[in-house]
Amino acid sequence: MEQYALLLAATLNAGTVLAIAALGLLVNEKAGIVNLGAEGIMLCAAVAGFAAVVHTGNDWVGFAAGMGAGALLAAIFGVLVIWLNTNQYATGLALSLFGAGFSAFAGIGYVQEKLPERSQFAVPFLSDIPLLGSAFFKQHPMVYGAMAMAAVLVWFLYRSRAGLALRSVGENPEAAHALGYPVRRIRLGAVMAGGALCGLAGAYLAVIYTPLWVEGMVAGKGWIALALTTFATWRPARVLLGSYLFGGVTMVQFHLQGIGVDVPSQFLTMLPYLATIVVLALISRNPAWIRVNMPASLGKPFYPGA
Amino acid sequence: MLKLEPRAEISRFWTLASPLLALLITVLIGVVLFAALGKDPVRGLQVFFWEPIKSSYALGELMVKATPLLIIALGLAVCFRSNVWNIGAEGQFVMGAVAAGGVALLADKDTGRWIVMAILLAGVFGGMVWAGITALLRDKFNANEILVSLMLVYVADMVLSLLVFGPWKDPQGYNFPQSKTFEAVTKIPKLMDGSRMTIGLLLGLLGAAGLWVFLFRTKAGFAQLVGGLAPAAARYAGFSSRRALWTALLVSGGAAGLAGALEVAGPIGQLTPYVPAGYGFAAIIVAFVGRLHPVGIVFSAILMSMFYIGGELAQSRMGLPKSITGVFQGLLLFSLLACDTLMAYKVRIFKPFRPVAQQNSAQQAINSVVKSTAKGGA
Numbered sequence: 001m002e003q004y005a006l007l008l009a010a011t012l013n014a015g016t017v018l019a020i021a022a023l024g025l026l027v028n029e030k031a032g033i034v035n036l037g038a039e040g041i042m043l044c045a046a047v048a049g050f051a052a053v054v055h056t057g058n059d060w061v062g063f064a065a066g067m068g069a070g071a072l073l074a075a076i077f078g079v080l081v082i083w084l085n086t087n088q089y090a091t092g093l094a095l096s097l098f099g100a101g102f103s104a105f106a107g108i109g110y111v112q113e114k115l116p117e118r119s120q121f122a123v124p125f126l127s128d129i130p131l132l133g134s135a136f137f138k139q140h141p142m143v144y145g146a147m148a149m150a151a152v153l154v155w156f157l158y159r160s161r162a163g164l165a166l167r168s169v170g171e172n173p174e175a176a177h178a179l180g181y182p183v184r185r186i187r188l189g190a191v192m193a194g195g196a197l198c199g200l201a202g203a204y205l206a207v208i209y210t211p212l213w214v215e216g217m218v219a220g221k222g223w224i225a226l227a228l229t230t231f232a233t234w235r236p237a238r239v240l241l242g243s244y245l246f247g248g249v250t251m252v253q254f255h256l257q258g259i260g261v262d263v264p265s266q267f268l269t270m271l272p273y274l275a276t277i278v279v280l281a282l283i284s285r286n287p288a289w290i291r292v293n294m295p296a297s298l299g300k301p302f303y304p305g306a
Numbered sequence: 307m308l309k310l311e312p313r314a315e316i317s318r319f320w321t322l323a324s325p326l327l328a329l330l331i332t333v334l335i336g337v338v339l340f341a342a343l344g345k346d347p348v349r350g351l352q353v354f355f356w357e358p359i360k361s362s363y364a365l366g367e368l369m370v371k372a373t374p375l376l377i378i379a380l381g382l383a384v385c386f387r388s389n390v391w392n393i394g395a396e397g398q399f400v401m402g403a404v405a406a407g408g409v410a411l412l413a414d415k416d417t418g419r420w421i422v423m424a425i426l427l428a429g430v431f432g433g434m435v436w437a438g439i440t441a442l443l444r445d446k447f448n449a450n451e452i453l454v455s456l457m458l459v460y461v462a463d464m465v466l467s468l469l470v471f472g473p474w475k476d477p478q479g480y481n482f483p484q485s486k487t488f489e490a491v492t493k494i495p496k497l498m499d500g501s502r503m504t505i506g507l508l509l510g511l512l513g514a515a516g517l518w519v520f521l522f523r524t525k526a527g528f529a530q531l532v533g534g535l536a537p538a539a540a541r542y543a544g545f546s547s548r549r550a551l552w553t554a555l556l557v558s559g560g561a562a563g564l565a566g567a568l569e570v571a572g573p574i575g576q577l578t579p580y581v582p583a584g585y586g587f588a589a590i591i592v593a594f595v596g597r598l599h600p601v602g603i604v605f606s607a608i609l610m611s612m613f614y615i616g617g618e619l620a621q622s623r624m625g626l627p628k629s630i631t632g633v634f635q636g637l638l639l640f641s642l643l644a645c646d647t648l649m650a651y652k653v654r655i656f657k658p659f660r661p662v663a664q665q666n667s668a669q670q671a672i673n674s675v676v677k678s679t680a681k682g683g684a
Contacts, residue, residue, distance in 0.1 A: 277453075
C-alpha cells in the first residue's frame with residue numbers, strides 16, 4: 001500500500017508543474033491570447049531559476065528568477081502580438097524556437113551543476129497519518145501553492161471585477177473597448193501574468209522536481225499544458241484535475257518500470273504524448289462544445305478604432 | 307510618439323525588404339552578443355557569413371545542410387499558405403528517415419541501384435503517414451493540428467529510439483544504439499566527386515519549381531491559397547476545405563519524409579538516435595523568412611544553413627557553444643515578424659495631443675497680436 005501512496009504523492013508533484021503552467025496559459029487565453037511560446041518560456045525560466053539557485057542557494061530566489069524571466073519573455077511576445085498585430089501562432093512559435101536555442105546556449109555552464117540536498121517538506125501532524133500522510137502531506141509547498149492558485153483563479157475570474165474585465169477582453173474586445181477598458185493593456189497584463197506562471201513552472205521543474213538542468217528538459221510539458229486548457233474547456237478547477245491526471249500518466253511509466261513490467265522504456269516515455277493526442281481528439285470531437293466554452297475572441301487580433 | 311496606420315494595400319517594397327531588415331537586426335544583435343561575450347564581433351561575422359562561402363568545398367557543405375531545410379520548408383509553405391499549422395515536420399522527417407532506413411537495411415551485396423528509388427519512396431511514404439495521422443485527427447475529430455503534429459514529434463523520436471536500441475541495433479556495433487552502416491549500393495548518388503552534395507539538392511530545386519507551378523498556375527494550388535486567405539470565399543467557390551487540409555499535410559509530410567530519407571541514406575548512412583537534428587523546426591523559420599514563396603525559400607534555406615555551419619565553426623574556432631545557432635534562428639524569426647508589421651502598416655510619428663500646451667501657444671498668439679496692434683496704434 002505504501003508504494004501506492006508514494007505513487008500518488010509523485011503524481012501530485014508531477015502534476016504541479018503542468019498545473020502551474022496551464023493555469024498561467026488559462027489566464028492568457030481568457031484574455032484572448034494564445035501563447036504557443038509556453039515551451040520556450042519554461043525552458044528559459046528553468047535555466048534562470050536553476051542558475052539563481054546555484055548562485056544564491058535559495059529556492060525562492062530561483063522561483064522569483066523564473067517568474068521574472070517568464071514575464072519578460074511574455075512581455076516581448078505580448079508587445080509583438082498586441083501592438084504590432086503579428087500572427088499569434090507564428091510569434092508564439094518563434095518564442096518557443098528562440099527559447100529552446102537560448103536556454104541551451106545560456107545553460108551550457110550549468111549542465112554539470114548539482115543543487116544541494118534539501119530536507120523533505122512535511123506538514124506537521126498531518127504527515128504522520130499512515131498512507132494519507134505520505135500521499136498528501138509530504139509535498140513541497142509549491143504543490144499546495146498550485147492548488148491555492150487554482151482556487152484564487154476561480155475567485156478572480158468569476159467573482160472579481162478585474163476578472164470580469166479580463167474575460168470581457170477575451171470574449172468581445174470591441175465591447176470592452178467601448179466600455180472604456182484599456183483592452184491592449186489588460187491583454188498585456190494577462191500575457192505577462194501567464195508568462196510569469198509558466199516561468200514559475202519551469203523553475204519548479206529545474207529546481208525542485210528534477211532537480212538539474214539538461215538541454216530541452218521541459219520535453220513538451222509546455223505544449224501539454226497548452227492542450228490542457230482545451231481539455232479543461234477553460235475552467236481552472238478542471239485544469240488542475242487534468243494536470244494531475246497527466247502527472248499520473250507520467251508516473252505510471254516509472255511505476256511499471258519499478259515493478260518490473262517488461263515493456264521497452266520508449267513505449268512508456270511515449271505515453272504522455274499519446275495520451276495528449278487521444279484526449280485532445282476525444283474532447284475536440286464535438287466542435288459545438290468547444291465553441292461554447294472557448295473565449296470567443298481567442299487568437300483574434302484587436303485594433304482599437306478599426 | 308509612434309503610431310501604426312493601416313496601409314490601403316500590402317506594401318510590395320516591404321514584402322521584400324522586411325526579411326533583409328530582419329536579417330540586419332539579427333546581425334546587429336549578434337554583434338552586440340559577441341561583444342558582450344568578449345569575442346571579436348568581426349571574427350564572429352566572418353565565421354557566420356564568410357567562412358561558409360569562401361571555398362568550393364565550404365559551399366558544398368553549405369548546400370548539404372541547405373538541402374533538407376529547403377525540401378521541408380517547401381512543403382511547409384503549402385501548409386502555412388493553406389492556414390494549416392503543421393509544426394511537426396521534425397517528426398515527419400524522423401519517420402521518413404525510419405521508413406527509408408528500414409528499406410536500406412534490406413539491401414545486401416546483390417541489390418541493384420533501384421533500391422535508392424525504393425528508399426526515397428519509403429521516406430516520402432513514412433512522412434505522409436505521420437502527417438496523415440494529424441490530418442485524420444483534424445478531419446474526423448477536429449483535434450488541433452498544432453498540438454497533434456507537435457506531440458507526434460516526441461512519439462517519432464521514441465519510435466526511432468525503440469528501433470535502434472532494439473530490433474535494428476547493429477549486432478557488431480559494440481552495443482551502441484545504432485543500426486549497421488547501410489550497404490554502399492543504397493547511397494544517394496552524389497552530384498560530383500570531392501563534395502558531399504547529393505541529387506537531393508537537385509530534387510529540392512525541382513521541388514521549388516514544382517511548388518511555384520502548383521501554387522500559382524494550377525487550380526488545386528489556387529484552391530489551397532484561397533482556403534488559407536479567405537475560408538468563407540473558398541467555401542462559396544466550392545473548394546473543399548477537407549481536401550485542402552489533406553493536401554497540405556500530405557505534401558508537407560511527404561516532403562519532410564523525403565528529406566529524412568535523403569539524410570539517412572546520404573550524409574548519415576545509418577540510423578542513429580542523432581538523426582533528428584532540428585531541421586524540421588528550423589524549416590518553419592526558413593518557410594517564413596522565405597515569404598512562403600519558392601524562390602524566397604531557396605535563399606532563406608541557404609541563409610539558415612549558414613547559421614548552422616557558423617554555429618559549428620563558432621564552437622570549434624571561437625569556443626562558443628554550438629547552440630548559438632538556435633539563438634540566432636529564433637531572433638531572426640522574431641525580428642521578421644516585427645518587421646512584417648511594416649508590410650501592412652505605416653509608422654507615423656505624431657505629437658501627442660496636449661491641451662495645456664495648445665492653450666499656451668494660443669495665449670502667445672493672442673499676446674503677439676495684442677502687441678503688434680498696440681505697436682501699430684502707437
